[in-house]
Amino acid sequence: MPLTRRDLIKRAGAAGLVAGWPGLSLAQSGGGILRMPPLVDATTSRAFDLLARTGETNFLGQSATSTWGFNDQTFLGPTLRLAHNSLTKASVRNSVSEPFSLHWHGLEIPGQADGGPHQPIATSTTWAVDLNIDQPPATVWYHSHTHLRTADHVQKGLAGVIQLTDGRDDERGLPSDYGTDDLTLVIQDRRFDRSGRAVYDPGMHDRMMGFTGDVILVNGQFGAQAVVPKGIVRLRLLNGSNARIYNLASRAGRTLHMVSTDTGFLDRPISIDSLQLAPGERAEVLLDFSDGTSDMLVSSSIANGGMMGGGMMGGGMMGGGMMGGSGGSFDILPISVDPSRRARIDRIPEGIGGTMPDLDIRGASR
Template sequence: MSRLKRVLIILTTVVVVIGLALGGGALYLYSDADVSTVGTEFRTELAVPPPAKSTVTPNGTRRFELTMQAGQKEFRAGKQTPTWGFNGDFLGPTLRAKRGEKIEVKIKNTLGEASTVHWHGMHLPAKMDGGPHQMVAPGGTFSPRWTVNQPAATLWYHPHPHGTTERHVQRGLAGMFLLDDEKSARLALPRKYGVDDLPVIVQDVRFNGAKFDHGHQILRDTGFLGDRTMVNGTLDPYKLVGDELLRLRLLNASTARIYDFGFSDDRRFALIGTDGGLLEQPTGTDRIQLSPGERAEIVVRMKPGERTVLRSFPHSGYGDGWQGRFGGGDDSFDVLQLRAAKALRPSPQLPGELGTLEVPDGSDSVGERFFGLVTTGINGKKMKMDRIDETVVRGTAETWTVRNEHGTPHNFHVHDVQFRVLEVDGEEPPPELRGAKDTVFVPPFKTVKLAMRFEGPADPETPYMYHCHLLYHEDLGMMGQFVVVEKGRQAGKVRTPHSHSGH
């Protein structure tokens, strides 16, 4: 009995020691998991992506050229980081076109592997969408063509190769695509590109020596989360402001991080636009949350000589405390400092009315569909390139119900269309979700209802995508495909994906 007693005492001691060690380790990981760059010293003037050069052909087509290329960039003094970019070492130029224009973009791939260029938020034929079915082989070219037929908006472009989208975007392949129209041109809004109308491409990064560290951290299932941010490829950036009103076109180009943007002094600003264009009226607020892929246009008023910092604050919407801590919800970032000149050019007051939304309100929906989101797939199915998951009829509107069915944050992006958020968990959406959207955040165990219309053109064999835009989730297979068909027709067989070597 005494021997048994000694064995029990030893076993109990071992269990207690292991438990204390595990508990202490968990406590250390939890306490060390949040990130803050509040108090950053802003040393570098913000770079502004150059406007893309274009030519107009005799038939009136505006033609751009984009080259995917490898390079190096000195983000930090004396340290060259290997990168990818469009027409340069990192990110790409800002493309710009007007509603009604015919567009052609000649894409050349000089990388060592195939990639794509997807026009995020653009309404265009499926064959031109730049999804995983329109790969561009190394050394190859692809020239998508379409006519711009949607309102003025802040869109963007980025790669979309199935299974490797996260890595391609992390390396630097992204850029903005701005659309203009006659209605917005008549509005008294800041519009001097790079001066009082500023692209703000926000990415989170981490460095391992001179190189980017793109690894996923332990205890996180959202994907990559960096420990600092940069804007337009600039670390610790500041912007000199010379006007009373400054328009910021915010783009969350991170692959997994969700930002809750506001200012360090909690000043209010005007939200004037969402993913698909201008709101009907400006909305005053002090916070705007953007998940990966989402955009927002805001206007902030500056006073002579003052400084303020665009900051991402800790926020809810991650589910339980574990997800909030390890998924990034507890993190804080000083993103961009604004430095007003001692004398500012006067700006006109913002208009009270901005326009009319061109997205359906759900009253003419001819059908409903349900999409259940989990990291392993959508509606219990993992993405398959040769499977068409949904078939929609050209010219019809539908209501899609999207539910996050587990505890990990997700969002939902639909190619080709802009939609209206009808409900969030059965309630009217908040003001920041009442504009035209193509990407919407869906917190754990929450449900959103979306109204959208499918204008085509019909193509029963070439699909568009819908997917989670936390790109690690997309790469795991959290994506589906739909085709647009004429009434009475059925989906065809998906054409075998191929890489464009010339087009």
């Protein structure tokens, strides 16, 4: 049975996702069906445009937050689908109030095209760059990488997902229907004030251990649930948080069949019980919903450790040490099954033919 609003409210309250706001519930947040970022498919045109813009986003159904986004989005940007072996022309226009740089995180490209802190885009100017892509298919991402402003800019919304593809996912037996059986999930934690506005105000502890929030957003949405067909579903997971490490699992005990890491496809799926993702990491997993039952993507808490740095985006990428720790668990995303949705894939593929033949993953079954 699909998860009801009452189920969502109970689970959110039990998980402590709304800590700090007395009486706040998913019913107040709006909930609803999880939306995918708009898809920009540049595999044929070999060109795409991004316009950084200001806007307002009401995350919790209370007061709106001033946010930044790309194109028609007030928060985050579209999913870019690019050919894995192409020369793709990118145009990035800055219409926000300060310079930013845009980094293609995971693309193996020359430094002059990488969009690091050395390449700020001034307000009201456009950066035109050729992306000479030659690497295996993978899920990568883009985000502001501005000197001393990376964390603040990504908190505001300057980030999005890139799918590198060779067009052969159907041959591999992988779900590939965007937003139906192939879900892009940008997982981020945020802090909000009592009026419901997102805030980024790191104190001394945050600068040492990493800025973490107590509300989980998926694709910039709070309290939404994914709806999937009764079959095999692909989750493209991005940890877009500043410092939080996730240890993702199925509450119902479903096996996660890992098919891809940051750098591309595995040779074959690997069955795991949980998946740990540090800030900036990506992975792709398959889940089998052919039994028609709903589920919840959850995470156990992992404490940050080490000296200084402030996490992935505290000032420089991967600035602080990440050390394992454990705590409670919390909900990430409820997933409901809609039998009326077409299930294109009904079994886990035996082989994928990726470039990574074997992985020594803790908890993997072989």
